[in-house]
Amino acid sequence: xxxSNYFLPTIKENPSEAKIVSHRLMLRSGMxxxxxxxxxxxxxxxxxxxxxxxxxxxxxxxxIAQEILMPTIQDSEIWKKSGRxxxxxxxxxSFKDRHDHELLYGPTNEELITDIFSKNIISYKSLPLNLxxxxxxxxxxxxxxxxxxxxxxxxxxxxxxxDIGKDNAILSYNKMFLNYLNIFNKIGLKALPxxxxxxxxxGDLSHxxxxxxxxxxxxxxxxxxxxxxxxxxxxxxxxxxxxKIVSKWTSYYTASDxxxxxxxxxxxxxxxxxxxxxxxxxxxLFYFGKKYSEPLKANITSKEGxxxxxxxxxxGIGVSRLVGAVIDVYNDDKGIxxxxxxxxxxxxxxxxxxxxxxxxxxxxxxxERLSNLGLSVLYDDRNESAGIKLAEMDLIGIPNQIRxxxxxxxxxxxxxxxxxDGNTKEFSISELYNYLDNFLLGN
Amino acid sequence: xxxSNYFLPTIKENPSEAKIVSHRLMLRSGMxxxxxxxxxxxxxxxxxxxxxxxxxxxxxxxxIAQEILMPTIQDSEIWKKSGRxxxxxxxxxSFKDRHDHELLYGPTNEELITDIFSKNIISYKSLPLNLxxxxxxxxxxxxxxxxxxxxxxxxxxxxxxxDIGKDNAILSYNKMFLNYLNIFNKIGLKALPxxxxxxxxxGDLSHxxxxxxxxxxxxxxxxxxxxxxxxxxxxxxxxxxxxKIVSKWTSYYTASDxxxxxxxxxxxxxxxxxxxxxxxxxxxLFYFGKKYSEPLKANITSKEGxxxxxxxxxxGIGVSRLVGAVIDVYNDDKGIxxxxxxxxxxxxxxxxxxxxxxxxxxxxxxxERLSNLGLSVLYDDRNESAGIKLAEMDLIGIPNQIRxxxxxxxxxxxxxxxxxDGNTKEFSISELYNYLDNFLLGN
Numbered sequence: 001x002x003x004s005n006y007f008l009p010t011i012k013e014n015p016s017e018a019k020i021v022s023h024r025l026m027l028r029s030g031m032x033x034x035x036x037x038x039x040x041x042x043x044x045x046x047x048x049x050x051x052x053x054x055x056x057x058x059x060x061x062x063x064i065a066q067e068i069l070m071p072t073i074q075d076s077e078i079w080k081k082s083g084r085x086x087x088x089x090x091x092x093x094s095f096k097d098r099h100d101h102e103l104l105y106g107p108t109n110e111e112l113i114t115d116i117f118s119k120n121i122i123s124y125k126s127l128p129l130n131l132x133x134x135x136x137x138x139x140x141x142x143x144x145x146x147x148x149x150x151x152x153x154x155x156x157x158x159x160x161x162x163d164i165g166k167d168n169a170i171l172s173y174n175k176m177f178l179n180y181l182n183i184f185n186k187i188g189l190k191a192l193p194x195x196x197x198x199x200x201x202x203g204d205l206s207h208x209x210x211x212x213x214x215x216x217x218x219x220x221x222x223x224x225x226x227x228x229x230x231x232x233x234x235x236x237x238x239x240x241x242x243x244k245i246v247s248k249w250t251s252y253y254t255a256s257d258x259x260x261x262x263x264x265x266x267x268x269x270x271x272x273x274x275x276x277x278x279x280x281x282x283x284x285l286f287y288f289g290k291k292y293s294e295p296l297k298a299n300i301t302s303k304e305g306x307x308x309x310x311x312x313x314x315x316g317i318g319v320s321r322l323v324g325a326v327i328d329v330y331n332d333d334k335g336i337x338x339x340x341x342x343x344x345x346x347x348x349x350x351x352x353x354x355x356x357x358x359x360x361x362x363x364x365x366x367x368e369r370l371s372n373l374g375l376s377v378l379y380d381d382r383n384e385s386a387g388i389k390l391a392e393m394d395l396i397g398i399p400n401q402i403r404x405x406x407x408x409x410x411x412x413x414x415x416x417x418x419x420x421d422g423n424t425k426e427f428s429i430s431e432l433y434n435y436l437d438n439f440l441l442g443n
Numbered sequence: 444x445x446x447s448n449y450f451l452p453t454i455k456e457n458p459s460e461a462k463i464v465s466h467r468l469m470l471r472s473g474m475x476x477x478x479x480x481x482x483x484x485x486x487x488x489x490x491x492x493x494x495x496x497x498x499x500x501x502x503x504x505x506x507i508a509q510e511i512l513m514p515t516i517q518d519s520e521i522w523k524k525s526g527r528x529x530x531x532x533x534x535x536x537s538f539k540d541r542h543d544h545e546l547l548y549g550p551t552n553e554e555l556i557t558d559i560f561s562k563n564i565i566s567y568k569s570l571p572l573n574l575x576x577x578x579x580x581x582x583x584x585x586x587x588x589x590x591x592x593x594x595x596x597x598x599x600x601x602x603x604x605x606d607i608g609k610d611n612a613i614l615s616y617n618k619m620f621l622n623y624l625n626i627f628n629k630i631g632l633k634a635l636p637x638x639x640x641x642x643x644x645x646g647d648l649s650h651x652x653x654x655x656x657x658x659x660x661x662x663x664x665x666x667x668x669x670x671x672x673x674x675x676x677x678x679x680x681x682x683x684x685x686x687k688i689v690s691k692w693t694s695y696y697t698a699s700d701x702x703x704x705x706x707x708x709x710x711x712x713x714x715x716x717x718x719x720x721x722x723x724x725x726x727x728l729f730y731f732g733k734k735y736s737e738p739l740k741a742n743i744t745s746k747e748g749x750x751x752x753x754x755x756x757x758x759g760i761g762v763s764r765l766v767g768a769v770i771d772v773y774n775d776d777k778g779i780x781x782x783x784x785x786x787x788x789x790x791x792x793x794x795x796x797x798x799x800x801x802x803x804x805x806x807x808x809x810x811e812r813l814s815n816l817g818l819s820v821l822y823d824d825r826n827e828s829a830g831i832k833l834a835e836m837d838l839i840g841i842p843n844q845i846r847x848x849x850x851x852x853x854x855x856x857x858x859x860x861x862x863x864d865g866n867t868k869e870f871s872i873s874e875l876y877n878y879l880d881n882f883l884l885g886n
Contacts, residue, residue, distance in 0.1 A: 006509070007509050007511070007564075007569070007572060007574060009564070035513070035514060035555055035558070035559075036514075036516070036517070036518040036544075037544075039517075041511060041513045041514060041555070043511050044510060047510055050512070066449070066487045067490060068450070068484060069490050069493070070485075071484060071579070072579055073482055073581065073596050074478065074479070074482075075482075093538070093540065097595075098533040098534075098583045101479075101480075105516070105548075112484070115478070116476055119476065120450075120452035120473075120476065121450075131450060136515055152516075152540075153514045153515065153516050
């Protein structure tokens with residue numbers, strides 16, 4: 001993409017309405033714009049990151065679940081059947097259509113998926129079943145704030161598992177547990193699983209996945225030894241091992257403020273390992289057995305011919321929220337520092353002198369090379385000062401920045417600067433091409 | 444994907460509520476399920492097709508526009524500014540949030556995009572600009588019917604162009620015109636551009652893109668010579684040529700019933716070329732100048748320092764509707780016949796005798812081979828009769844069906860049957876592998 005044609009309305013000053021780093025930086029870097037309280041439009045740069053995150057989630061979820069897509073608007077009827085119609089209070093946006101029929105904008109999908117299951121699955125042969133979708137949800141927060149971190153319309157990945165009996169359901173839960181560790185790891189985040197309350201979803205087993213960030217919404221008490229746990233490579237067919245790895249992960253003490261108990265913390269964690277930090281919730285697992293399958297009649301015929309209500313769990317990830325969460329973890333005083341796995345562009349090209357024939361020729365050549373290699377690149381080809389270009393490229397956080405100016409060209413030198421640590425490498429053109437050709441191999 | 448684990452609830456009988464072929468076949472092939480009047484969930488098979496179509500549209504649109512994503516929920520304020528708040532009547536779903544603030548579920552996005560433009564673009568340097576998004580819309584149809592063809596919640600691609608002056612705006616319109624011809628062609632459809640009314644969108648130039656289908660909603664009168672026009676390979680930088688090709692395409696007489704005029708038809712089309720058919724609208728172009736830019740203050744400073752309201756157009760494609768439209772064109776008495784470009788799976792494997800060791804071994808090998816080649820495949824590995832498997836594979840329309848049974852195996856022969864025409868080829872295993880290895884090259 002060439003910057004001169006790109007819809008990237010960056011802002012120099014900090015917007016006064018933004019109270020946290022991620023909100024400030026998402027506005028300043030032209031990723032989002034608010035259209036109504038807690039409701040945002042995603043501009044090209046922001047949408048690229050959102051889609052990268054969505055892509056990582058999809059690749060991992062496809063290993064253990066099947067993707068479907070439920071609508072945003074639901075019938076209130078099924079919520080009355082499950083008994084949850086009033087559980088979300090005013091956070092649930094409900095309204096009537098032209099025929100006076102009551103509808104709502106889904107804040108979550110337990111009812112609808114259970115309804116789909118009950119109308120389409122009749123036999124044990126179809127189980128286990130795990131279905132997920134990535135769809136916009138709406139929760140009418142009383143005070144939307146912090147940008148996409150606590151918006152009203154937000155993108156969520158939610159999966160739903162259906163099993164016969166609790167043991168199988170817990171195995172599905174555990175698969176999702178490990179799948180989540182991998183997802184957050186691939187996004188570049190260290191996520192801690194934390195025992196959690198179940199709230200209006202219900203059930204008796206639940207974990208939140210929390211990432212540590214200085215301005216996180218809640219306090220997290222944890223055994224810091226958990227930070228040394230490696231992210232396991234998982235064979236989802238090896239059930240025994242799956243349960244074993246989850247047991248290992250859940251053996252560490254972790255609690256957010258609402259579940260924290262000082263006595264337990266002190267008893268189960270050695271003093272040198274007791275850590276307290278702030279965290280952001282990015283995922284949530286629930287096991288709730290037959291809470292929805294009974295009222296919504298999700299039953300199957302077992303191998304033995306018996307009629308059995310299925311045991312279920314649900315599993316959410318805040319996709320749009322993750323964009324903000326990553327920024328809250330990866331930023332400095334210049335702007336965002338994207339991990340490469342979700343960077344909107346892997347490479348930036350900064351032309352220090354746009355009207356210099358030689359500079360332009362070299363920039364265009366490198367731009368073509370990167371494009372042909374399938375390496376995403378943003379080339380700042382505007383007639384602007386070097387200072388403006390450098391500041392913007394840092395603000396929007398492009399990980400690998402190629403800088404080209406007349407002085408370097410005359411010496412046959414091209415600079416590559418890493419956003420992460422500011423380190424610089426110097427290359428001749430042919431060395432640079434060699435480096436780029438092997439870039440994907442090295443990563 | 445192995446069929447035994449796949450959530451594919453196919454139905455043998457025709458559902459009584461479905462009045463047209465595409466609706467019947469989408470229900471029978473387990474692609475969608477209705478959750479409320481005119482509101483559907485997309486099950487795995489249906490979602491795959493929807494995403495294929497979305498992917499083709501995205502690839503083409505990216506050549507001339509930048510992708511963004513606006514929210515589903517909009518503020519009614521901007522609709523009052525444009526003067527359109529009442530134009531959609533009861534089709535617009537509007538409601539109040541917990542703070543009694545009036546919101547609506549967007550039926551289209553002219554207001555919101557113009558608002559974004561006005562707040563972020565100030566200079567002629569940023570023009571021309573063309574932004575598109577692919578997002579769910581809601582129109583509260585009085586009688587939702589025909590499945591996804593006239594649903595209430597539907598997926599639409601809508602693009603918006605911003606230019607200085609009418610000539611530039613018409614060039615943007617014409618680029619989109621040709622882009623649409625390519626999109627529908629790649630999906631496998633022959634689309635006729637037809638002069639159209641502008642309705643609540645407004646403006647003075649508009650074309651619908653109509654595909655011919657026996658059960659189309661409107662009558663189309665056209666010069667059949669247009670069917671011989673090739674789909675041009677476009678260089679979007681060659682403005683002169685773009686306008687020339689569009690002039691050629693629009694020189695043919697085409698009209699839907701509401702614009703039809705017998706005198707014009709007879710005068711401009713030779714008798715042997717006068718054709719009448721039924722058609723489905725799948726795309727719509729609008730040029731409406733300053734209808735939105737003036738009330739919503741979308742102005743820029745020109746090169747000469749003048750303040751100018753931008754000239755705009757908008758361009759829609761019914762993405763979810765296209766799934767139904769393709770089926771209405773490509774079906775027979777056995778079911779759907781997907782064009783390869785949007786088929787949910789390119790290949791099917793039917794194992795006639797699941798418990799036969801040799802059959803299973805060969806099927807698994809072919810399944811692995813196809814997966815490794817990146818060719819999508821659905822392997823029916825269930826313990827069901829050959830008849831049930833054959834009927835389902837035809838119903839869901841898999842284009843290339845590999846059939847394996849003990850008789851063939853004993854003779855070293857594997858059958859490949861093409862869904863399109865029922866033609867069969869026989870291969871030895873090594874011939875088949877050779878054919879598959881070269882499949883993408885040949886297509």
